[in-house]
Amino acid sequence: MNQQKIPVQVSRVKQLSPNIKMFEFIAQDTQLSTFSAGSHVTVHMDEAGIRRAYSLISDPQQPQHYRISVLRDEQSKGGSAYMHENVAEGDLLHLSPADNFFPLVHDNTSKHILVAGGIGITPFLSYLYELEQADMEFELHYCFRDGANAAYVDELRERIGNRLHVYDNAQDQHLSVEQLVAQQGKNTHLYVCGPQPLIDAVIESGNALLGKERVHFENFGEVASGGSSFEVHFQRSGFSLEIGEDSSILQAIENDKRIDIECLCRNGVCGTCETTILEGEADHRDHYLDDEERAAQKTMMLCVSRAKGSRLVLDL
Known part of the structure; x- marks a missing residue:
């Protein structure tokens, strides 16, 4: 996982519709890189302790600036609300380097x-x-x-x-x-x-x-992860959390704040929150593992998957 953080300044904010804003970033002490179509960046809202991934909408070969668009989600867990209410032109933020889980297939015959x-x-x-x-x-x-x-x-x-x-x-x-x-x-x-x-x-x-x-x-957003409540024990950290009916394991970890976990997509696609299962069975809801890997019950995605039973033990 690339832990690099790129310091950027918010060079422009534009209201595109009543609930969508465009944000433009320019680099502070380095140059932004070209990227491939479909890429996203993770915006680090350090003041609020929030990280969220947003698709890049600008020209991949013209990285003088990066642009994203953010929908103000009324059900926001903090990311879009923070961007709309707290981020203004001139502000300093950090971005993770561009990454791509949704590339265009370069095929001129199709x-x-x-x-x-x-x-x-x-x-x-x-x-x-x-x-x-x-x-x-x-x-x-x-x-x-x-x-x-x-x-x-x-x-x-x-x-x-x-x-x-x-x-x-x-x-x-x-x-x-x-x-x-x-x-x-x-x-x-x-x-x-x-x-x-x-x-x-x-x-x-x-x-x-x-x-x-x-x-x-x-x-493009966080997928709901509802179901029966269950307990997760974090073996290396030495404590347990109760995962509610309307909460994901990832959300519970983030609310608790004792474990730092990275997740770019928050919908079971990118694989960054893949975690080893030590005990119990996962109810796999991701789009990352194949059928054989799901049946093996060795790892799971914390952002969307749940427990089949009442308890899981994870290597965290």
Whole structure:
């Protein structure tokens, strides 16, 4: 895990919609690096003890600045609320280096279909630079609840024209995922980022009609981890915590503050919170381990997975 922290200054803040802000960062004492489309950075809000990953939306090959967009989530555990309420132009923050769990497949022989839901538009904003530069065939299908709260619609219309398809649910416009996927050729790559129901629908249709190797997805927020309560004992640290019905192991650890645990994605994709199981069995809910690894019950992802029984012992 790269523990480097890059000092940056907030060079610009722009209100894009009533609940979305754009933040621009410039480096303080070093240069920012180029990155690949779909990358994210972790923003360290040290004053609040919060770290959150956000997709980079700027040109991957023009790192004079990094830009992100942050949705003010009413259910926020602190990250988006802190960014919206406390971060202003001129402030100093730290970023972790860019990392990518959702890269674009560079294949000029294939069509690329991008499906975004709400703030899930963000990783695709950096995709567009690479798609256009490589002259790849693509379409962007952008769904949102209400056009008044959607970001980047006008800019996207101007930039990519008829390759943009928008679905404003408030105007009774809805995307039929099954129909969209059925219209595609077998050489299509399908990408989705947005709310879990949209991701699930695209994965189901995409896997059935195109095959798993051509379906690519990223969650943009913390996935709920509800279920029966259970106890977790941390063997090396020598204490236990009760994990409530509506809490993840990761959230319980962060609230307790005695163990420092890294997690970039908070939705079972990146693998950074993978932890060894010493006793008990996990109810695996991640997208990182394969079926064989899940059956082996040797490790688990603390951000989404739970216990099958009443107790787990972990190597922490």
